[in-house]
Amino acid sequence: MTRISRRIKALIGVTAVLAGSLAGCGLDINTALPFKVLPGTIQPMDGLKGLPITVGSKDFTENILLAYMAELGLSAAGADITDMSDIKGSVSARQALIAGQIDITWEYTGTGWINYQGNTDPIPDEREQFEAVKKADAQQYGIDWLQYSPLNNTYAFGTTAAFAEKNNLKTNSDMTAFLKEHPEQGVFCVETEFASRQDGMPGVQKTYGFTPAEIKTFGIGTIYSSIANGTCNFGEIFTTDGRIAGLNLHVLADDKKFFPQYNVAPTLRSQFVKDHPQVRQVLEPIAAAIDNNQMIELGKQVDIEGRDPGEVARDWMVSKGFVKVG
Structure with a gap:
């Protein structure tokens, strides 16, 4: 697509x-x-x-x-x-x-x-x-x-609070630097549409300069639990989603302001x-x-x-x- x-x-x-x-x-x-x-x-x-x-x-x-x-x-x-x-x-x-x-x-x-x-x-x-x-x-x-x-309700990448704390991840730039040192950790869960949207993976990869080791596609509802249970280290989330609080996830700040309003x-x-x-x-x-x-x-x-x-x-x-x- x-x-x-x-x-x-x-x-x-x-x-x-x-x-x-x-x-x-x-x-x-x-x-x-x-x-x-x-x-x-x-x-x-x-x-x-x-x-x-x-x-x-x-x-x-x-x-x-x-x-x-x-x-x-x-x-x-x-x-x-x-x-x-x-x-x-x-x-x-x-x-x-x-x-x-x-x-x-x-x-x-x-x-x-x-x-x-x-x-x-x-x-x-x-x-x-x-x-x-x-x-x-x-x-x-x-x-x-x-x-x-x-x-x-814009996009962001989320990870577990524990993974973010362990690796000192606060922003997408932190994530990019981390993946340069540990490329095998770059497992992302995203929905099918986000994987190809201009305001999704192709654009954000170009802006921040990271290369995923693997991209797994799920329905949006499955992504949050997939982050929480370790199926992926990073995932596409929406910044107003209640599962952020409910599953103890951490939102990485979009420090280069890639994602639109x-x-x-x-x-x-x-x-x-x-x-x-x-x-x-x-x-x-x-x-x-x-x-x-x-x-x-x-x-x-x-x-x-x-x-x-x-x-x-x-x-x-x-x-x-x-x-x-x-």
Whole structure:
């Protein structure tokens, strides 16, 4: 696989074919929202009453939690929700949005800028990165980004706290120096997509100048446990993942600032936002209320404590006063 952006552009050209096969995108069809909620600070809105809205997500805990938050808020506002969370892969979620198979998905500014827009250089400033990807997506794909969140879930390499302490590893540069002395220790666990993404292994290897001894590919959920149990010494992690705390992992600082900004925001087709502007009033306050520390805790509840993500999202929405339960 080459760059995701090239695959995206090729896939857009066959949208008509893809639209006939939801299963090909890894979507489950017509899944009802599992919880009933009552209005809190999110009140019923005439423009959303009875409106069918399909919410999708990618296939990792944080994005699934965000999807449930959106679904619960929109349900309280009166919309008729279909849940299509847990779509397999960024490409499938993106093409589902473009093709109209889903109406809303939460996306990350770095992913949009590099993997969908095909840029190679990230923009270091959060606001500038957001404005650039927002403008490009509206012009090229008819996709609107609502106001972005302080939640910034970028990539990092993780190792166990014990391994980091033993080898004095605090940064990616420390890791690079260590691997020059001990090249056989360079066993990395990453997901398949990250192994070939421009903002993944190829780019970070070039920036820091290290060569892995071995790259093992797993689903993102398996990588954390693979680091913890010694299957690999280093692994791709997300900086807001609850398993960092739950498995006593150590995050290596990206001291050369390679990884892009990954602030999250709801994305929708531009025409959908134009037709139903009330969705902005529901989703933007939710985006503003969630941050990295809160998401680490919510993710820990799901991935370490084994709670259902829908229940965790519901409890968070209730704690913020957005919705109530009877």
